[in-house]
Amino acid sequence: EVQxxxxxxxxxxxxxxxxxxxxxxGYSFTSYWISWVRQMPGKGLEWMGRIDPSDSYTNYSPSFQxxxxxxxxxxxxxxxxxxxxxxxxxxxxxxxxxxxxxxxSPFDYWGQGTLxxxxx
Amino acid sequence: xxxxxxxxxVSGSPGQSVTISCTGTSSDVGGYNYVSWYQQHPGKAPKLxxxxxxxxxxxxxxxxxxxxxxxxxxxxxSGLQAEDEADYYCCSYAGSYTPVVFGGGTKLTVL
Numbered sequence: 248e249v250q251x252x253x254x255x256x257x258x259x260x261x262x263x264x265x266x267x268x269x270x271x272x273g274y275s276f277t278s279y280w281i282s283w284v285r286q287m288p289g290k291g292l293e294w295m296g297r298i299d300p301s302d303s304y305t306n307y308s309p310s311f312q313x314x315x316x317x318x319x320x321x322x323x324x325x326x327x328x329x330x331x332x333x334x335x336x337x338x339x340x341x342x343x344x345x346x347x348x349x350x351x352s353p354f355d356y357w358g359q360g361t362l363x364x365x366x367x
Numbered sequence: 368x369x370x371x372x373x374x375x376x377v378s379g380s381p382g383q384s385v386t387i388s389c390t391g392t393s394s395d396v397g398g399y400n401y402v403s404w405y406q407q408h409p410g411k412a413p414k415l416x417x418x419x420x421x422x423x424x425x426x427x428x429x430x431x432x433x434x435x436x437x438x439x440x441x442x443x444x445s446g447l448q449a450e451d452e453a454d455y456y457c458c459s460y461a462g463s464y465t466p467v468v469f470g471g472g473t474k475l476t477v478l
Contacts, residue, residue, distance in 0.1 A: 282467065284413075291370070292405070292413065292456050294467035308465055342412055351401020351460030353418035360412055 249273040251281075251343055251358035258364045259333050266329035267361045269343030276324035277301035279345040282354065283317060283328045287339045295341075298326055299348070333365045371396065371457055371470035378476040384445040387473045389457030390438060395468050397438035401460035404433060404442045407472075408453045416455075417442060444475070452477040 254268045269281060282297040296307035300319040307317070319326040326343060341361050344354035372390040379385040389396065389404075396402055402420045405413035415424050417433035420440060430446045440459070444451055457470040 284469075291472040292407075292458075292469045293370075294458075294469060297466075306466065308467075344413075351399055351419070351466075353403040353415050353458070354405070354413070355415050355418075355424065357412040357414070 249345075249356045251345060251356055253341075253343060253358040253361045256362040256364070258366070260367055261333055261335055261365055263333050263365075264329070264331050265333055265363065266327050267341060267363065269326045269328075269358050271324045271326075271345065274345075277321050279347055280352070281319065281326040282344050282346060283315075283326075284342045284344060284354075285311075285339045286342065286360075292342075295328070297346075300324075300326060333363075335365050335367075337363060338365045339363060371459060371468055373455075373457060373470040373473045375471075376474045376476065378478055379444075379447045380478045381447050381449065383447050384443060385447060385475065387442045387444075387455055387457075387475070389440040389442070389459075389470045391440075391459055391461075391468070392438055395459040395461040396435065396440050396457075398462075399460045400435070402433065402435060402440040403458045404431075405456045405458065406451075406453045407456065413456065447477050449477050451475060 250272045280297045283295040285293045295311040298305045298317045300321045316329045343358040346352040404417040407413045420435045421433040456472045461468045
């Protein structure tokens with residue numbers, strides 16, 4: 248069974264750093280992209296960027312480039328999303344999702360989401 | 368890359384059909400046959416309902432169908448059921464630089 252299991256909810260203060268994770272199982276982790284998607288409270292889905300776990304090549308949305316870092320450790324089938332200095336506006340639910348290596352491939356499996364709350 | 372345009376809300380009675388539109392540009396929806404649709408119930412992760420404009424993943428009821436004309440894609444749900452009440456998001460390939468763009472989402476209410 249394909250599963251993407253994300254790390255638990257986080258409560259942080261502005262300026263703190265954070266790394267959340269997404270562990271894949273039930274499939275070949277290095278055969279699919281992993282993307283990260285943000286959903287701010289009461290708002291829609293926003294694509295942040297993706298990583299090819301086989302070589303850690305990344306692709307970011309211009310809206311998120313420079314604000315977050317996406318990485319992966321293929322030895323433990325885990326992708327990461329990290330911030331070096333959180334802001335209150337980073338408060339959101341973050342989803343990871345996998346998609347095949349092809350143009351326009353859909354997100355066929357999603358993680359359960361990680362809620363990040365940034366508040367002083 | 369701007370988000371794709373969807374109506375904020377649509378509604379229908381059980382058994383009826385509803386259509387949700389998703390308007391983009393020739394750089395995304397109109398340029399590729401890579402439109403997908405996702406259903407999201409409150410507090411849950413999105414679920415893939417349609418991909419490549421009109422293909423259904425295994426397990427998705429055939430009440431859900433997709434189409435595209437020009438720069439506008441559409442999701443049609445026929446024979447509405449109470450469990451179809453959810454938010455729906457369209458998504459399109461938008462080129463190699465920013466490969467993914469989502470719509471703003473549509474809240475479907477089953478009356």
